[in-house]
Amino acid sequence: MRRVLLPILALFLGMGVVSLLMGQDFVQETPKHTIKDVMKQAHGAKLLNKVVDGSASKEEKDQLLDLYISMIENKPPKGDSDEWLMKSGRLILASAKVAVGREKATDELKAASNCKACHDAHK
Numbered sequence: 001m002r003r004v005l006l007p008i009l010a011l012f013l014g015m016g017v018v019s020l021l022m023g024q025d026f027v028q029e030t031p032k033h034t035i036k037d038v039m040k041q042a043h044g045a046k047l048l049n050k051v052v053d054g055s056a057s058k059e060e061k062d063q064l065l066d067l068y069i070s071m072i073e074n075k076p077p078k079g080d081s082d083e084w085l086m087k088s089g090r091l092i093l094a095s096a097k098v099a100v101g102r103e104k105a106t107d108e109l110k111a112a113s114n115c116k117a118c119h120d121a122h123k
């Protein structure tokens with residue numbers, strides 16, 4: 001009897017762990033910056049423009065990356081959550097590529113930071 005029960009028990013335990021991991025919310029409880037803060041600091045203050053046109057310092061590139069990381073930590077006021085993960089993920093990836101000095105990354109950042117595309121879907 002034990003020989004049958006143990007593997008079954010192990011299976012259930014395993015499934016419990018997997019479902020726990022899958023159910024774990026990827027989104028942080030308390031974002032470092034709200035979406036509005038990100039918009040003000042990254043877009044209102046022209047930080048994004050400087051990073052895109054290549055005049056930003058290393059600190060400014062890192063600051064933009066830090067702000068964009070907070071996008072994925074937040075939930076948008078509206079729109080599909082997978083879409084949101086994709087859009088904010090692209091922003092993070094593109095600004096990270098710029099921060100580490102990858103070639104052509106500013107083009108990617110320009111595309112990922114399309115104001116209207118994101119606002120239409122999530123604002």
Ligand code: HEC
Pocket residue numbers: 035036039040043044048071076077087088091112113114115116118119122123
């Ligand atoms: C990946 C998505 C995304 C992109 C890209 C994006 N925004 Fe936003 N933006 C949002 C969301 C979501 C809100 C609404 C935030 C809220 O109401 O909490 C917002 C709000 C704003 C606001 C209003 C902030 C406030 O205090 O109410 C401004 C201004 C703004 N965005 C400017 C821009 C500009 C300029 C760009 C392009 C350079 C841009 N955004 C690109 C998602 C985005």
